[in-house]
Amino acid sequence: MSAEATTGSGRLAFTPEVERATRAIYERVRNVIPGVEWPVHAPLIAAINELKRQRNAVILAHNYQTPEIYYGVADYRGDSLGLAQEGARTDADVIVMCGVRFMAETAKIMSPRKTVLLPDMEAGCSLAASITGADVRRLKARYPGVPVVCYVNAYADVRAEADICCTSANAVKVVESLDTDRVIFIPDGYLGRYVASQTDVEVILWEGTCEVHERFTPQDIREFRRSRPGVHVMAHPECSPEVLREADYVGSTSGMIRHIETAQPDQVVLVTECSMSDNVAVQFPDVDFVRPCNLCPHMKRITLANILHSLQTLAPAIDVAPDVAERARRSMERMLAVGRTTATA
Ligand code: 13P
Ligand code: SF4
Numbered sequence: 001m002s003a004e005a006t007t008g009s010g011r012l013a014f015t016p017e018v019e020r021a022t023r024a025i026y027e028r029v030r031n032v033i034p035g036v037e038w039p040v041h042a043p044l045i046a047a048i049n050e051l052k053r054q055r056n057a058v059i060l061a062h063n064y065q066t067p068e069i070y071y072g073v074a075d076y077r078g079d080s081l082g083l084a085q086e087g088a089r090t091d092a093d094v095i096v097m098c099g100v101r102f103m104a105e106t107a108k109i110m111s112p113r114k115t116v117l118l119p120d121m122e123a124g125c126s127l128a129a130s131i132t133g134a135d136v137r138r139l140k141a142r143y144p145g146v147p148v149v150c151y152v153n154a155y156a157d158v159r160a161e162a163d164i165c166c167t168s169a170n171a172v173k174v175v176e177s178l179d180t181d182r183v184i185f186i187p188d189g190y191l192g193r194y195v196a197s198q199t200d201v202e203v204i205l206w207e208g209t210c211e212v213h214e215r216f217t218p219q220d221i222r223e224f225r226r227s228r229p230g231v232h233v234m235a236h237p238e239c240s241p242e243v244l245r246e247a248d249y250v251g252s253t254s255g256m257i258r259h260i261e262t263a264q265p266d267q268v269v270l271v272t273e274c275s276m277s278d279n280v281a282v283q284f285p286d287v288d289f290v291r292p293c294n295l296c297p298h299m300k301r302i303t304l305a306n307i308l309h310s311l312q313t314l315a316p317a318i319d320v321a322p323d324v325a326e327r328a329r330r331s332m333e334r335m336l337a338v339g340r341t342t343a344t345a
Pocket of ligand 2: 100124125126127128153210211212213238273296297298299
């Protein structure tokens, strides 16, 4: 492999200065990034970290980003709820979202005066694509007076139609905060069913699915247990109810990390997106991670090369129409007021 990284603006070399500047980062990730790859990542990491300072930019990375992004350049790492909270409180001029478009929209909604960059605008999401604002208006007409709870994996115009947002970390608490017998839950049908299993509130579902989590089957879980006796199985609530029934723990991506800290299992399988296990393995070097590999093609559109390009050009920048942003912000703020929970996390 060449010891040079290619970007839109030319080649960046793995010089002794770059090696020194990135050595501490490499020491941290050496159990998940092969040494032969470092000369490709390191020049991009050094260039991004330098430009980030010049631009007064902050880089937010979701737990599904690759380790060279997650540990190499991110200032904040977390789940959708954590990214939303950080997007609201940062005082940087520029936010670079290493995640997908609905996450960048969240940052823009929470910080409308900041420049919010998404290095690849095609970074979508099957859940967000499953529903439109017009669909929500039809649901509201069909169930008048029933509050709409919107999982944040939805675009701004959909969140603008909702009464309140939630993430996988606080969905049950948000539903219960409404003090109502029935809610409309959009757009993830599996997360909605999981919420329904944890509360007495009746949940009217929209049948969106995550293309990554819907691929896991109960047979997969049984096979992990057969091949790794004693393995602790942790699943994301975007998986089907049949998969969740087989799991030892159900929670959001950050909930899984906290659970490993407290349960201290020897062997773990994270039934979720591929890169998560690499990132968590860095934090818990003594835990043995079984690595199922279901990649999110949208998350994987973000690369070091397009992060650098985005910081160089301050593009592509996310825009949300002010009236839509204003209404979406109200449903996000209602969620943030409910606060972080451990109920489903
Ligand atoms: P959380 O990180 O909030 O659990 O979300 C998972 C996910 O699929 C985000 O796209
Ligand atoms: Fe969407 Fe699923 Fe990818 Fe998350 S993992 S961005 S929910 S498709």
